[in-house]
Amino acid sequence: NKMAATATMMPFFDQRVSSKHDLVPDWTGQEVSTGTTIMAVEYDGGVVIGADSRTTTGAYIANRVTDKLTPIHDRIFCCRSGSAADTQAIADVVTYQLGFHSIELDEPPLVETAANLFKASCYRYREELTAGILVAGWDRRKGGQVYCVPIGGMLVRQPVSVGGSGSTYIYGFMDSNYKAGLTKDQCLELTATALSLAMERDGSSGGVVRLATISEEGVERRVILGNQLPKFSTH
Amino acid sequence: MALSNVLQTPAAGFNFDNTARNEALKGLFEGAQAPKPLKTGTTIAGVVFKDGVVLGADTRATSSEVVADKMCAKIHYIAPNIYCCGAGTAADTEKTTELLSSNLTIFSLNSGRNPRIIMAVNILQDMLYRYHGQIGANLILGGVDCTGNHLYSVGPYGSVNQVPYLAMGSGDLAALGILEDGFKPDLELERAKELVRGAIHAGIMSDLGSGNNIDICVITRQGVDYIRPYQESEYKENRKMKYKYRPGTTPVLTEKVVPLKLEVVQESVQRMDTA
Numbered sequence: 001n002k003m004a005a006t007a008t009m010m011p012f013f014d015q016r017v018s019s020k021h022d023l024v025p026d027w028t029g030q031e032v033s034t035g036t037t038i039m040a041v042e043y044d045g046g047v048v049i050g051a052d053s054r055t056t057t058g059a060y061i062a063n064r065v066t067d068k069l070t071p072i073h074d075r076i077f078c079c080r081s082g083s084a085a086d087t088q089a090i091a092d093v094v095t096y097q098l099g100f101h102s103i104e105l106d107e108p109p110l111v112e113t114a115a116n117l118f119k120a121s122c123y124r125y126r127e128e129l130t131a132g133i134l135v136a137g138w139d140r141r142k143g144g145q146v147y148c149v150p151i152g153g154m155l156v157r158q159p160v161s162v163g164g165s166g167s168t169y170i171y172g173f174m175d176s177n178y179k180a181g182l183t184k185d186q187c188l189e190l191t192a193t194a195l196s197l198a199m200e201r202d203g204s205s206g207g208v209v210r211l212a213t214i215s216e217e218g219v220e221r222r223v224i225l226g227n228q229l230p231k232f233s234t235h
Numbered sequence: 236m237a238l239s240n241v242l243q244t245p246a247a248g249f250n251f252d253n254t255a256r257n258e259a260l261k262g263l264f265e266g267a268q269a270p271k272p273l274k275t276g277t278t279i280a281g282v283v284f285k286d287g288v289v290l291g292a293d294t295r296a297t298s299s300e301v302v303a304d305k306m307c308a309k310i311h312y313i314a315p316n317i318y319c320c321g322a323g324t325a326a327d328t329e330k331t332t333e334l335l336s337s338n339l340t341i342f343s344l345n346s347g348r349n350p351r352i353i354m355a356v357n358i359l360q361d362m363l364y365r366y367h368g369q370i371g372a373n374l375i376l377g378g379v380d381c382t383g384n385h386l387y388s389v390g391p392y393g394s395v396n397q398v399p400y401l402a403m404g405s406g407d408l409a410a411l412g413i414l415e416d417g418f419k420p421d422l423e424l425e426r427a428k429e430l431v432r433g434a435i436h437a438g439i440m441s442d443l444g445s446g447n448n449i450d451i452c453v454i455t456r457q458g459v460d461y462i463r464p465y466q467e468s469e470y471k472e473n474r475k476m477k478y479k480y481r482p483g484t485t486p487v488l489t490e491k492v493v494p495l496k497l498e499v500v501q502e503s504v505q506r507m508d509t510a
Binding site for chain 2: 032055057060062063065066083084085088089
């Protein structure tokens, strides 16, 4: 009665809006998005990267244990945000291109090269893609580096970068808590705290916190489960 | 088939001209609802257990409010060690999985190797991403190969998730509740089958688009056990297949015979040549 009245009064009935008469709820038609929080920090000797683990189709969580930290090469990772399909496809393409390049050179590739490959794809197909990517890794020339390739295909190197829908909630935290010259463990703590704060406030971020440290020695991955996350309370 | 335009051979592959037309037509509807594409409700689920993978599905195919097929097979064969459950547009899931199966068979024959689940996933992901979500196929791929037991989901836009347990389709929320509650790593076979059966059953009970029987497919290193149906619906009607009435059921009240008067207009004799 009340529901039906509201439905017929609506002038524009977008196909996306779910109605009572649907046998199949409309979130199944929505594109899968990693509405997300991702972060990367440089330290002397490497980088720390982190991400939440939620993938959504509309209001439904399609995967609550997603791994958004994708290896591109032995010491180069990317953090993916935006459309799950687009970012997986771009990451696959860049992995191939970088692998080929590295074999030709007979040398480990530079992080800057990987970042430029991401930029090339994201900028050329900017109208068709929804992808915000952080490229981070270690190479012999410049050590730990973080490059930001947001939607649109810009490329800029930053000592610390956050991305995804949850990043808006932690700019204040980052501005006040980041300083240059942090150690690896301080970076890990900063990342875990920042991601927890974002996951607390952003509906599209949640699950577990995945962290990784990339340095000359290699890649160290860890997971912080939901009940072990740092807790904050405003009430 | 006789084509009206014989000079131009149809282009190979899919033709998406209608998508552009539909987009253009949307603006003309002025507030009324544009016709919606038909979606088929479904509940499909998969679980990785100690010795392999169990896949499950309901058997109802719907056309809006009507059940079009009460015994449809939603668990498709991909390779001897790989099976795929499909939700979404029935035609899309059927043809996509058939294409995949053909490609993997050709690969097997060419290389002499058994296909791996990750290969099936990559082929599907490539194809679905290329069509930008126009192919409405939500697939659960499961199988056992030399690298272990795997379960993947592939979405219509080409996104891939690897997880130990999954449910998809319109009944996925109900099924996922059962799976979240009952799943543990390294389950035994009987417990895993019961878990999947329970998940599909929850989907059937709570979702109008899912129903009828439950199919189960167990894939292990030793082989595949495709149990169809694993559990039959308790609401089965017994139909008489023949509807024949005994003579005399309809009483004859009157009978009138009218002979037809025919005139011979022309008569011609043609000899048949049997030489």
